[in-house]
Amino acid sequence: MKAVAVRFQKDEPAFLAVRKILHPDLAVLFVYDANGSLVFQSVQIIEGSMQPSLAAVPVDEAGIERLLVGQRHGYEERIIEYSLAQQD
Secondary structure, three states, rough: OEEEEEEEOHHHHOOEEEEEEOOOEEEEEEEOOOOOOOOEEEEEHHHOOOOOEEEEEEOOOOOEEEEEEEEEEEEEEEEEEEOOOHHO
């Protein structure tokens, strides 16, 4: 399991993103708001072993961040970017 705090909006509390491998071939991404409410969930079926990978990266100098999640796509890896707009 891996967790990272990500600030999707300037001057707003951070969200908590948690990536967990629930079974050898099932990975789940959970995103919780500052109140601890689940606001987003994504499930991925994976082939082979995979480490949960998450990163919060700055978008600009205003302190806004994007959530990057490593996902397996067949035998390749790819990076999925999440922002607050994609959670609505």
